[in-house]
Amino acid sequence: AQRVTQPEKLLSVFKGAPVELKCNYSYSGSPELFWYVQYSRQRLQLLLRHISRESIKGFTADLNKGETSFHLKKPFAQEEDSAMYYCALLTGNQFYFGTGTSLTVIP
Amino acid sequence: NAGVTQTPKFQVLKTGQSMTLQCAQDMNHNSMYWYRQDPGMGLRLIYYSASEGTTDKGEVPNGYNVSRLNKREFSLRLESAAPSQTSVYFCASSESGKSGYTFGSGTRLTVV
Numbered sequence: 519a520q521r522v523t524q525p526e527k528l529l530s531v532f533k534g535a536p537v538e539l540k541c542n543y544s545y546s547g548s549p550e551l552f553w554y555v556q557y558s559r560q561r562l563q564l565l566l567r568h569i570s571r572e573s574i575k576g577f578t579a580d581l582n583k584g585e586t587s588f589h590l591k592k593p594f595a596q597e598e599d600s601a602m603y604y605c606a607l608l609t610g611n612q613f614y615f616g617t618g619t620s621l622t623v624i625p
Numbered sequence: 626n627a628g629v630t631q632t633p634k635f636q637v638l639k640t641g642q643s644m645t646l647q648c649a650q651d652m653n654h655n656s657m658y659w660y661r662q663d664p665g666m667g668l669r670l671i672y673y674s675a676s677e678g679t680t681d682k683g684e685v686p687n688g689y690n691v692s693r694l695n696k697r698e699f700s701l702r703l704e705s706a707a708p709s710q711t712s713v714y715f716c717a718s719s720e721s722g723k724s725g726y727t728f729g730s731g732t733r734l735t736v737v
Contacts, residue, residue, distance in 0.1 A: 527665065552725060561629075562668075562715065564725035604667060611656050611675060611719065612683075613726060617667035 521545075522607045524616035531595045532624045539590040539619045541579075541605030550608040551588040553579055554615075557601045565590075565603070575599070595623045627651055631716050631729035638706040638736045646701040646732050648716030656719050657699035658726065659683075659691060661712040668715065674699055706736045 521544040531537045543549055553565040566574045568581040568588060579590045588605060600623045606613040629650045638644055650657065655676045660668040660683075670683030674693040688710060690702045699718075703710060713733050717726040 524667075550723065554726075561730045562717075562726075562728040564727075567723075567725060569723065608723070611721065612658075612670060612673065614670075615660075615668040617665060 522605050522614055522616035524603075524605055524619050526619045527617070528620050528622070530622045530624055533597055534594050537592050537595040537599070537621065537623075539603050539605075539621065541588045541590065541616060543586050543588065543605075543607050545586075545607055545609065547609070549581065549583075549586075549588075551579070551581055552606045552608065552613070553577070553588075553590050554604045554606055555601050556604070556618075562604065595621075597623050597625055599623050629716055629718055629727050629729035631714075631732050633732060634730065635733050636735070638703075638734065640707060640736060642706050643702065643704050644706065645703075646714055646716075646734075647698070648700065648729060649698045650716075650718040650727070651697065652718060652720070652727065653696070654718035654720050654727070655696070656721075657693065658717045658719075659689075659699070659701045660715045660717065661685065661710075662715060662731070663712050671701065671714075703734075706734075708736045710734065711736045 523542045551568045554562045555565045556562045605616040632647045658673040659671040672691040677696045716729040
């Protein structure tokens with residue numbers, strides 16, 4: 519069975535500090551992983567995909583197959599980064615979402 | 626280009642009432658999905674439609690039915706609402722999973 523685990527429900531960091539949101543997955547096949555973000559009272563938006571190896575809004579995420587992780591990182595957090603972040607595993611055409619991490623950036 | 630449009634945005638139902646949540650997308654996507662979002666549980670798939678004319682159960686289908694009316698529209702029906710169905714419901718669509726989902730703005734449903 520596939521599963522996505524986000525161990526932190528809440529995470530607070532100070533503005534300018536580095537931030538890392540953890541995501542671990544369990545999947546027997548070759549994983550495709552994504553991060554989605556949901557700002558307050560807004561719809562979920564795709565943040566980044568591991569296959570694109572892109573950096574969006576200063577965030578990056580590296581797939582580590584050995585540790586089965588796909589942690590989201592940003593070197594300097596900004597207040598506008600405060601949001602709910604969901605890690606998601608794609609199997610077929612379906613996503614399995616983690617339970618989310620609520621990030622608060624303290625001014 | 627509206628993307629994915631959900632109606633209504635808010636709804637309060639009494640236990641036992643029925644209602645249909647509407648979803649439409651204008652991106653010519655093949656696949657459409659209904660999720661519910663609950664605190665501490667993330668997003669859970671209720672039903673999905675991989676293409677027009679097909680629907681399949683997701684992780685939590687009990688108490689719901691869906692209709693893929695055409696390529697654009699995918700509705701979710703609660704026949705007899707229960708308090709456990711109080712949630713925020715999101716519709717999503719995609720051309721292919723690899724491109725990610727486009728989500729609607731959600732429907733906040735309260736069943737009293």
